[in-house]
Amino acid sequence: MLTRRKLLRSALAISATTALERAFGAHHPSIQVRVVPGTSVAPIPQNFVGLGYEMSSVAQPGLLSSLNAPNIQLVRNLGREGVVRVGGIVADFTSYSDTGTAAAEPKRTVITRACLQQLRGFLDAVGWTAIWSVNFGRGTLEQALVEVRAVKEALGDRLLAIELGNEVENYGRGAEPLRKPPYVFAEFRAEYDRWRSAILTADPRLSFAAPDTAGSVEWVEQIAADARGDVQLLTTHYYRGGQKQATLDQLMSPDPGLTAKLERLHRASMRSGVPWRMCETNSFFGGGRPGLSDTFAASLWTLDYMLLLAQSGCAGVNIETGFNQLGFLSSYSPIRNDKRRAMHSRSELLRNACIRNGQKCEFRRLSSPLWSGSQTGVLLRSRTGTQHPVRCTDQQDLGPADAYLTVGRAPS
Numbered sequence: 001m002l003t004r005r006k007l008l009r010s011a012l013a014i015s016a017t018t019a020l021e022r023a024f025g026a027h028h029p030s031i032q033v034r035v036v037p038g039t040s041v042a043p044i045p046q047n048f049v050g051l052g053y054e055m056s057s058v059a060q061p062g063l064l065s066s067l068n069a070p071n072i073q074l075v076r077n078l079g080r081e082g083v084v085r086v087g088g089i090v091a092d093f094t095s096y097s098d099t100g101t102a103a104a105e106p107k108r109t110v111i112t113r114a115c116l117q118q119l120r121g122f123l124d125a126v127g128w129t130a131i132w133s134v135n136f137g138r139g140t141l142e143q144a145l146v147e148v149r150a151v152k153e154a155l156g157d158r159l160l161a162i163e164l165g166n167e168v169e170n171y172g173r174g175a176e177p178l179r180k181p182p183y184v185f186a187e188f189r190a191e192y193d194r195w196r197s198a199i200l201t202a203d204p205r206l207s208f209a210a211p212d213t214a215g216s217v218e219w220v221e222q223i224a225a226d227a228r229g230d231v232q233l234l235t236t237h238y239y240r241g242g243q244k245q246a247t248l249d250q251l252m253s254p255d256p257g258l259t260a261k262l263e264r265l266h267r268a269s270m271r272s273g274v275p276w277r278m279c280e281t282n283s284f285f286g287g288g289r290p291g292l293s294d295t296f297a298a299s300l301w302t303l304d305y306m307l308l309l310a311q312s313g314c315a316g317v318n319i320e321t322g323f324n325q326l327g328f329l330s331s332y333s334p335i336r337n338d339k340r341r342a343m344h345s346r347s348e349l350l351r352n353a354c355i356r357n358g359q360k361c362e363f364r365r366l367s368s369p370l371w372s373g374s375q376t377g378v379l380l381r382s383r384t385g386t387q388h389p390v391r392c393t394d395q396q397d398l399g400p401a402d403a404y405l406t407v408g409r410a411p412s
Contacts, residue, residue, distance in 0.1 A: 066121030087133025116154035136165030167214035288332030
């Protein structure tokens with residue numbers, strides 16, 4: 001049986017062979033994958049694909065801007081619909097100033113109305129929406145009310161949801177805790193209810209994403225269990241590990257705890273009727289591991305991981321990118337920007353993991369968990385008969401390698 005992991009390793013082997021054959025002028029290789037249609041597992045929302053940015057990215061002039069044509073095109077390539085999540089650790093070091101001077105510093109970011117208008121232009125250009133994180137860690141409710149009003153005025157219907165804080169279960173931890181330890185869920189829930197109620201009094205049209213944990217499934221389960229229409233999207237984060245101990249074997253091997261975590265998130269979502277989103281994620285936290293997080297292997301890991309999320313009923317995923325909380329460009333970024341131009345990195349392979357523009361799709365449990373269309377079997381266009389081509393590698397970086405899916409009958 002061909003599993004996702006076997007396909008992953010095969011693709012790595014194919015890429016190596018492709019590089020050698022291209023050097024000697026040979027034809028690129030192909031593999032045969034027999035796909036047996038199975039039972040539909042979960043629908044894939046049109047805005048499943050997303051990118052995640054630290055709040056400081058919004059204050060960068062010309063970055064998330066309607067004038068950044070290369071970046072706009074790369075994001076458009078990912079899909080007609082998607083979600084930009086703006087937050088991260090920097091969100092709890094951010095203030096809003098209507099007419100002040102913007103600043104994009106990790107520990108002192110300032111967002112202005114001009115920054116928000118620039119972001120709105122970018123969202124209009126790519127056709128995506130945004131999740132916006134408010135400074136719940138160090139800010140005040142009064143400051144949040146001013147900020148949320150400005151965000152809603154600027155983003156309008158491009159605002160998908162408001163988040164309160166970032167990785168909130170960690171607020172009572174560390175050398176400089178943001179709350180008096182121990183900070184437990186009941187305390188967070190009481191604060192969340194008070195802030196949300198005040199924000200909705202000012203604008204009852206807003207939706208909320210919560211709890212935005214670093215990894216705590218328990219907090220997600222708890223807020224889902226007592227959700228009373230006050231949470232529209234369940235959110236949490238995931239990284240394969242820390243960048244200091246990162247290895248290729250980690251990416252090529254299953255995370256022993258991930259499947260159970262995803263099953264619990266799926267159950268919490270199904271029982272509560274509230275969709276869940278992996279709103280911040282990538283290979284290794286701390287900006288990724290140079291020489292690993294920026295390689296083809298990491299691209300394949302991302303593809304495999306996104307398929308696993310789709311199989312687990314996840315409503316969407318925000319792949320973290322750009323400048324991180326430490327102030328440098330993360331090596332795991334699928335789309336990079338050096339302040340002058342957007343640069344192609346892993347976006348082509350990431351695009352191949354995405355739902356194609358505007359097509360309604362559902363995920364099917366197959367002998368290999370690949371994408372399939374809701375009406376016509378596999379998602380990709382037919383070349384001849386029942387064979388459907390799938391691009392396995394990033395053709396710009398490594399050259400083409402094709403796989404052919406042969407659709408067979410379901411077992412009786």
